[in-house]
Amino acid sequence: MTEGLVVRGLSKRFGGLVVSDGLDFDLPPGARKALIGPNGAGKSTFANLVTGIHAPSSGSIRFDGADISDMDETARVRLGIAKTFQITTLFTGLTVRENLRLAVLERERRGFRLFCRADGDPEVEAEIAALMDQLALEPLADRVVERLAYGQQRLVELAMTLALKPRVLILDEPAAGVPGSETHLITDAIEALPADLAVLIIEHDMELVFRVARSIVVLVAGRILTEGTPAQIASDPQVRELYLGGAHG
Numbered sequence: 302m303t304e305g306l307v308v309r310g311l312s313k314r315f316g317g318l319v320v321s322d323g324l325d326f327d328l329p330p331g332a333r334k335a336l337i338g339p340n341g342a343g344k345s346t347f348a349n350l351v352t353g354i355h356a357p358s359s360g361s362i363r364f365d366g367a368d369i370s371d372m373d374e375t376a377r378v379r380l381g382i383a384k385t386f387q388i389t390t391l392f393t394g395l396t397v398r399e400n401l402r403l404a405v406l407e408r409e410r411r412g413f414r415l416f417c418r419a420d421g422d423p424e425v426e427a428e429i430a431a432l433m434d435q436l437a438l439e440p441l442a443d444r445v446v447e448r449l450a451y452g453q454q455r456l457v458e459l460a461m462t463l464a465l466k467p468r469v470l471i472l473d474e475p476a477a478g479v480p481g482s483e484t485h486l487i488t489d490a491i492e493a494l495p496a497d498l499a500v501l502i503i504e505h506d507m508e509l510v511f512r513v514a515r516s517i518v519v520l521v522a523g524r525i526l527t528e529g530t531p532a533q534i535a536s537d538p539q540v541r542e543l544y545l546g547g548a549h550g
C-alpha cells in the first residue's frame with residue numbers, strides 16, 4: 302500500500318498575509334476527500350501548493366514517500382498529481398473526440414503533427430473510447446464542444462484531465478457555473494472515477510460535497526478547523542455556526 306499524498310506543517314504567506322498556516326493533510330490512494338470553507342479560507346492556495354503552482358513558505362509535501370516540495374508543476378503532473386484546468390484547455394471549436402485525442406497525444410508528447418493526420422493510432426483511439434465510456438460521453442463524441450451544455454463541457458475537461466492518467470486528482474470547483482439541472486452529470490462522473498484514484502474536491506456546492514466525499518476537511522483562515530465524515534461535519538456545532546452564521550462556502 303502506497304502512502305499517497307502527505308502534507309506536513311504546510312504554510313504559505315503572501316507578503317504579510319498567512320494564507321496556509323501549518324497544514325497537515327493526508328490523501329491516500331482511493332480517498333474521496335472534500336476541502337470546504339468560507340471564501341478566502343485558502344482552499345485554492347492549498348490546491349496550488351499541492352500542484353506546485355505556488356512554492357510553500359515552509360512545510361513539506363510528500364508523494365509516496367518522496368519529498369516533492371521543491372518540484373515544479375510539470376514534474377508533479379508527470380508523477381501523477383493533476384488538477385482540472387491545470388494543463389488542459391478545451392478547444393471549443395473541436396469535437397469531444399478531437400479534444401480527447403489532443404489530450405492523450407499531449408500526454409504522449411506527440412502533439413499536433415500526429416493529430417493533423419487525424420484518426421491514426423489504434424491504441425490512442427482505444428484510450429479515447431475508454432475515457433468516453435468512463436464518463437458516458439460516447440453520445441457526444443462527434444459534437445463540437447462549444448455547442449454542448451456547460452455541465453457536459455465540464456465533463457470533457459474532466460476526461461481530458463483523466464487522459465493524463467493521474468493518481469491524485471484535484472477537482473477545483475467542479476460544479477462552478479453548472480446549472481442545478483446538470484449537477485448530477487458532475488456527481489455521477491465523480492462517483493464513477495477509478496477506485497484507486499485519490500480525489501480531492503474543492504467545492505462550494507454542499508449537496509455535491511456531501512454526496513461524493515467520504516471525508517471532509519474544513520478550512521478557516523488558513524487553518525484546519527476540523528476533519529471528519531460527512532455525518533460528523535454536518536453535526537459539528539462549529540461548522541454549523543460557520544455556515545449558518547452567514548459565511549458562504
Ligand SMILES: Nc1ncnc2c1ncn2[C@@H]1O[C@H](COP(=O)(O)OP(=O)(O)OP(=O)(O)O)[C@@H](O)[C@H]1O
Binds near residue numbers: 340342344
Ligand atoms: N497570489 C496571491 N497573492 C496575494 N494574495 C493572494 C494570492 N492568492 C490568494 N491570495 C489571498 O489569499 C487568501 C486565500 O485565497 P484563496 O483563493 O486560496 O481562498 P479560497 O478559500 O480558495 O477562496 P474562494 O472560496 O473564494 O475561492 C485570500 O485573501 C486571497 O486574496
